[in-house]
Amino acid sequence: MGGDVKAERTKDATDSGAARAKDDLHVVILAGGLSHERDVSLRSGRRVAESLRETGVRVTVRDVDSRLLPLLAEERPDVVWPLLHGSTGEDGSIRSLLELLELPYVGSDAAASRVASRKPVAKGLVADAGLATPGSVALPQSLFRELGAQGVLDAVLGSLGLPLVVKPADGGSALGVTFVRSAAELPGAMVACFAYGDLALIERAVTGTEVAVSVVDLGDGPRALPPVEIVTDGPYDYDARYNPGRTEYFVPARLDEEQCRTVCEAAVTAHRALGLRDLSRTDMILDDEGTAWFIDMNVAPGMTETSLFPQAALAEAGAGGMGVAELYRALVVRAAGA
The missing domain is CATH 3.30.1490.20 (ATP-grasp fold, A domain)
Structure with a gap:
C-alpha cells in the first residue's frame, strides 16, 4: 500500500496524536456526492461537523464536485473525513485520491474499502475467518x-x-x-x-434478531460498541432507516451476556478479516440457535440522527465511556497523528 499516508498505524499513534490534540485541527468533511445516498451523506456530514465543533475542532464541510480537488490542494487540511455513502463513497476511489494527495483521513484505507464494499467478496473473507453468512x-x-x-x-x-x-x-x-x-x-x-x-x-433469508455492532479502534485495537437491536413494522428499508416512526431501536440490544459476546466478537472478527481501521459497522442477524449471521459491512457508517453508529456511541457514553463528540475527535486526532 505504498506512500506515507498509507503507512500502517502503530499503537504509539495515540501518543503522537495527543500532542496534536492541543493544536487547532482543521478537518474537512466530505459529504454529498452524486450517489443515491446523497441526502443521507449530507445529513451525516452536518451531524459530525456539529459534534466536532463542540470539541473545538475547526470543520469545513465540502461536497464532492469539480471544485473539491483544487480546494483540498489549497487548504491542506490536517484530516479529511469521508462521510460519503454509496458506490464511490465506499468503494475506495475517494480514499485513493486522498492518498495521492497525501492527505490523512479517517476510516479504512482504499484497498480495504474496495474489498469490504463488495458484498460477495466481503462475505467470502468473513466466512474464511470462521463467521456464518447466508448461502x-x-x-x-x-x-x-x-x-x-x-x-x-x-x-x-x-x-x-x-x-x-x-x-x-x-x-x-x-x-x-x-x-x-x-x-x-x-x-x-x-x-x-x-x-x-x-x-x-x-x-x-435468515430470520432472527437484527443487530448492528459498531467497532472503533483508537490505537489499542478494535473494540465493539454496545450492539443496537432493530425492530421494524416491515422491512428495514430506506424509509424505515431515516424517517423516525417505523423503527424501534434498543440500545443496548436485548441480548443476554452470551449473545452479546457472540455478536461483538463477530463484529471485531469481521473488522479484522477485512483489514479495516478506525471504525466500521457490521450488520448481523442472530438466530434462535445463537448463531450470528454476517449480513453486511459498512466502512462509512451513517451518522444521521437515526443512524446506528451514533446510537451505539451514545450508549457507550451512557455506560461511562467516552462521549460521542469526544469519540469523533479522538478518531480525527488518531488520523492526524498517524
Whole structure:
C-alpha cells in the first residue's frame, strides 16, 4: 500500500496524536456526492461537523464536485473525513485520491474499502475467518440477457430455495433490496435491484434478531460498541432507516451476556478479516440457535440522527465511556497523528 499516508498505524499513534490534540485541527468533511445516498451523506456530514465543533475542532464541510480537488490542494487540511455513502463513497476511489494527495483521513484505507464494499467478496473473507453468512450467489445483469431470465431464476430457486433477499452487490441504505417470499416476486426483485447496479447478490433469508455492532479502534485495537437491536413494522428499508416512526431501536440490544459476546466478537472478527481501521459497522442477524449471521459491512457508517453508529456511541457514553463528540475527535486526532 505504498506512500506515507498509507503507512500502517502503530499503537504509539495515540501518543503522537495527543500532542496534536492541543493544536487547532482543521478537518474537512466530505459529504454529498452524486450517489443515491446523497441526502443521507449530507445529513451525516452536518451531524459530525456539529459534534466536532463542540470539541473545538475547526470543520469545513465540502461536497464532492469539480471544485473539491483544487480546494483540498489549497487548504491542506490536517484530516479529511469521508462521510460519503454509496458506490464511490465506499468503494475506495475517494480514499485513493486522498492518498495521492497525501492527505490523512479517517476510516479504512482504499484497498480495504474496495474489498469490504463488495458484498460477495466481503462475505467470502468473513466466512474464511470462521463467521456464518447466508448461502448466496452473485449474478450480473448481462447473464440474464444472455441465458434468458427464467432459466437463471429457476436455477437460483432450485439451489437456494425461498425465502430470499435480493440486493445490489454494492451500495447501502437498503436501496434496491427486496425480501422475496414467492417465486412470483423474484423477477420484480431483480428489476428493482438492477436499478441500482449491474451485479445482484441473491441470498438465503435468515430470520432472527437484527443487530448492528459498531467497532472503533483508537490505537489499542478494535473494540465493539454496545450492539443496537432493530425492530421494524416491515422491512428495514430506506424509509424505515431515516424517517423516525417505523423503527424501534434498543440500545443496548436485548441480548443476554452470551449473545452479546457472540455478536461483538463477530463484529471485531469481521473488522479484522477485512483489514479495516478506525471504525466500521457490521450488520448481523442472530438466530434462535445463537448463531450470528454476517449480513453486511459498512466502512462509512451513517451518522444521521437515526443512524446506528451514533446510537451505539451514545450508549457507550451512557455506560461511562467516552462521549460521542469526544469519540469523533479522538478518531480525527488518531488520523492526524498517524
